[in-house]
Structure formats: structure tokens, C-alpha cells
Amino acid sequence: MTNGHRIGQVAHRAGVTPDTIRYYERLGVLPRPLRTVGGLRAYGDDVVARLRFIQQAQALGLTLKDVKALLADEGRAGQQPCRRVRDLLKARLVEVDARIKDLRAFRRTLGRHLKSCERALQQDTPVCPVLTELGGRRQ
Incomplete structure (x- = not known):
């Protein structure tokens, strides 16, 4: 170009x-x-x-704020810019690890709810245990 x-x-x-x-x-x-x-x-x-x-x-x-911080040091050499990038990446890794932990817990909850639904559906007149637990019952 x-x-x-x-x-x-x-x-x-x-x-x-x-x-x-x-x-x-x-x-x-x-x-x-x-x-x-x-x-x-x-x-x-x-x-x-x-x-x-x-x-x-x-x-x-990375967020656009993160990107802006990275680009602010673009072309600069030395330890300080590299430390900023490292610190930013470390912070994002901590966030990703926390999200993964939350997602695993959510997956276990979904699995338990699925098993409850499967058991309820084996009844002649099932009542959805998930909806009951959430406080609402749909007809």
C-alpha cells in the first residue's frame, strides 16, 4: 500500500x-x-x-485499554516497556484462570441440573426440578 x-x-x-x-x-x-x-x-x-x-x-x-497501553510502548527498548507488557499479561492470565475456575463450577452445576431433569422425566407426571429450584414453576 x-x-x-x-x-x-x-x-x-x-x-x-x-x-x-x-x-x-x-x-x-x-x-x-x-x-x-x-x-x-x-x-x-x-x-x-x-x-x-x-x-x-x-x-x-485483551481490552482496547490494554492494547492502547501496549501500543504506547511500541518501538521502545529496555526493561520498563517489557515489564509493563509482562505485568499486563500476568494480570490477564489471573483473570483467565478465574474465569476457567468459574466456568468449571458452572459446568458442574449444569451437569447436576441435567441429571435432575433426566430423573424427573422418568416420572409419569414430571415436575421440572430446575424450575422449582429457581422459584418458578411453569405449567
């Missing part, structure tokens, strides 16, 4: 919408582009790669 690409072109190449690009600009995750004489956005060569990085980071569970 050469300099001066329009928002629609960039959005198409990155697989996002123009509104997404404008939103990222407002948040400061994506730098504001130069403008043409007519006031249109003119994007440089690097914007598609940055958009893809943002998408990958979000797919890995």
Missing part, C-alpha cells in the same frame, strides 16, 4: 468497518490519519498491520 488510502479501502483490507476505525481513532488506539485538502482521511501503509494487531490482541482477550 502507498500513502493516502481512504478509510473504506483500509477497512476492507483489515476486515473491519469504517466505523470501527473511527472508534479506534477516538479511543487513541489508532493514530489519527493525515487529512486530504478535502478533509478526507488519508491512511499510511502501516495502518492495516496495526488494525490486525488490535484484532489479534482482542481475540486473545
Whole structure:
């Protein structure tokens, strides 16, 4: 790509919408582009790669705030930027581990409810134990 690409072109190449690009600009995750004489956005060569990085980071569970923090240190060498990235990733791992723990507990609860339903359905006139437990009984 050469300099001066329009928002629609960039959005198409990155697989996002123009509104997404404008939103990222407002948040400061994506730098504001130069403008043409007519006031249109003119994007440089690097914007598609940055958009893809943002998408990958979000797919890995990072927030846009996290991405902004990561990008603030982009291109900087040394221990301080690397420590910030490490600390951010550690914090996300703690959150992921907590979610996994919660999901496992929820899965056990769902399994118990499923077994209760299966037992109830073997009765001639079943009463759903899950609905009873939740305090409502559907007719």
C-alpha cells in the first residue's frame, strides 16, 4: 500500500468497518490519519498491520485499554516497556484462570441440573426440578 488510502479501502483490507476505525481513532488506539485538502482521511501503509494487531490482541482477550497501553510502548527498548507488557499479561492470565475456575463450577452445576431433569422425566407426571429450584414453576 502507498500513502493516502481512504478509510473504506483500509477497512476492507483489515476486515473491519469504517466505523470501527473511527472508534479506534477516538479511543487513541489508532493514530489519527493525515487529512486530504478535502478533509478526507488519508491512511499510511502501516495502518492495516496495526488494525490486525488490535484484532489479534482482542481475540486473545485483551481490552482496547490494554492494547492502547501496549501500543504506547511500541518501538521502545529496555526493561520498563517489557515489564509493563509482562505485568499486563500476568494480570490477564489471573483473570483467565478465574474465569476457567468459574466456568468449571458452572459446568458442574449444569451437569447436576441435567441429571435432575433426566430423573424427573422418568416420572409419569414430571415436575421440572430446575424450575422449582429457581422459584418458578411453569405449567
